[in-house]
Amino acid sequence: MASMGTLAAGIAHEINNPLAFVISNLGFLSDELRRMPSIMPPGGLAARPEANEWRGVLTEAREGAERVRQIVRQLKAFSRPDEERVDAVDLHAVLDSAVMLAANEIKHRAKLWREYGPVPRVMGNEGRLCQVFLNLVVNAAQAIPEGAADKNEIRLLTRRGRDGRVVVEVQDTGSGIPADVLGRIFDPFFTTKPVGVGTGLGLAICHGIITSLGGDISVESEPGRGTLMRVVLPASEEGVREEKAAPAPTPVPTQRGRVLIVDDEPAVGRALRRILREHDVELATSGRQALERLRTDSRFHVVLCDVMMPDLGGKDLYEAVQRDGSGLERRFVFVSGGAFTPGARDFLARVPNPTLEKPFDEAAVKRVVRELVMSSVG
Structure with a gap:
């Protein structure tokens, strides 16, 4: 599994590089x-x-291209080495990811309905939560025989609970679970599936993940009438704050700045230059080329730097600039396709600089660059 995770992370990284400039x-x-x-x-x-x-x-x-972006996003979610990291997570994005991964199981068995309510972000780990809901959705699909997709349903519902926590329900019109075994479904190695179809570990793992996050998972079922799995998770403080209405932001005029883009994929650099065409943009296609440029000219407001490069990576370039004493390392914004070595991952967690993921969210790229240019000019 570790080897597969490493492989998935590498594939995601290699796809993200060309995908970044294709989408842009x-x-x-x-x-x-x-x-x-x-x-x-x-x-x-x-x-x-x-x-x-x-x-x-x-x-x-x-x-x-957007569909490819979402598929790669799922690969990254499952291959992340920081599986125990807990952050504010967009639950609807997690559910959509699980549905995409389970699409082949669903399409021959049932119609899928999403009933998403207005809910805040929850505290959790994106990869772990995706694992939970993928398991629940696949179980729901496998409880329905193939061949009658127009007569069966799988429903995903989200809502805010009375206690302020977030509720997710996965409901199916499948075979249901007999009352005499309903209390054992979260036990390790217990399964109602035929031999060779289930290991009996999926729901036990889901239970462990949800309870470790301070949540609850429960089941309601009746033979012949389907099953409802209910997951309750605590809302994050960030998510609660986001719910409060905020005044519309006042448009900020763009100050023209000087930007150096460092990426060993020339097409990625050209795509970023088009995104940032209101600025004066220069390109470097290697870390060493960028270092030579910065040692002769440190008047850049922003340095957009790829993390993983063959000759001189983003970490090494940053540290070399830091040793030179120009202070320009504070102007670095790191760009990542997603495959981190342990050293690079620890480095990004340690430094205060922002990181942008490929493929780019153009609005985020423009905002980060604008803020750094304005703070430098101001």
């Missing part, structure tokens, strides 16, 4: 095509009948 470039083309009616003369390119088809093709390509 598709977004750029889509925006440019959208602008064409206002910038083209009458009868120009935008007026051609195939322009609408091009927009449709771009939209489909972006949707496909």
Whole structure:
């Protein structure tokens, strides 16, 4: 399992690098095509009948790339070495991840319904919670025979409980569980599935994970009428704060800054340059090239630096700049495709600099760079 996790992390990292510039470039083309009616003369390119088809093709390509992004996200969630780390987690994102991974089990057995209520983030570990809900969704699907998907349902429901905690229910219209064994389903090695289908460990592990987070997991079932699994988790303080209405932010004017992008994938650098086109952006395709550049010119407001590079990684570049005494290491923003060595992971946890994940959230990239430029200029 450890070897598979390492393999999954490596695959996710290698996919994220090209995916970062594929998604960014598709977004750029889509925006440019959208602008064409206002910038083209009458009868120009935008007026051609195939322009609408091009927009449709771009939209489909972006949707496909987003699906790949979500699949890679699931690989990362399951392969993360920091499995015991507890943070504020978006429960709906976790549920959507579990459903995506279980899609092949569900589609031949039942229709899936999501009934998501307004709930805060919960305290947990994304990978562990995904493991729990994947197990519950797969169990729900396997309780329904194949071949009657139009007559059966699996429902995912989220709501806020009376005690302020977050409730998740996974309900199916499957075979149900007999009353005489209902009290044993969380026991290790107990299973109602046929030999070769279940080990009897899944629900025991789920119970352990949920209770370790201060939550509860329970079951209601009746033979022939299906099963309802209920998980209750504590809301995070961050999630509770997010629920309170906040005034709309005042638009902040963008101050033009100087940005150095360090990434051994030239296409990733070019994609970031397009995202940050309101700034003066320079590219370095290796850590050593960047170090030489920074030693001759330390007037950059921001350094967007890839974590994993073959010749001189982000950690080594940061520490070399720190030793030079320019103070520019405080302007570093690290960029990651997700595969960390233990040393790199410990380093990122130790330094105060922000980290952006590939593929990029363009709004987050712009915000982080804008804040660093404004603080430097101010």
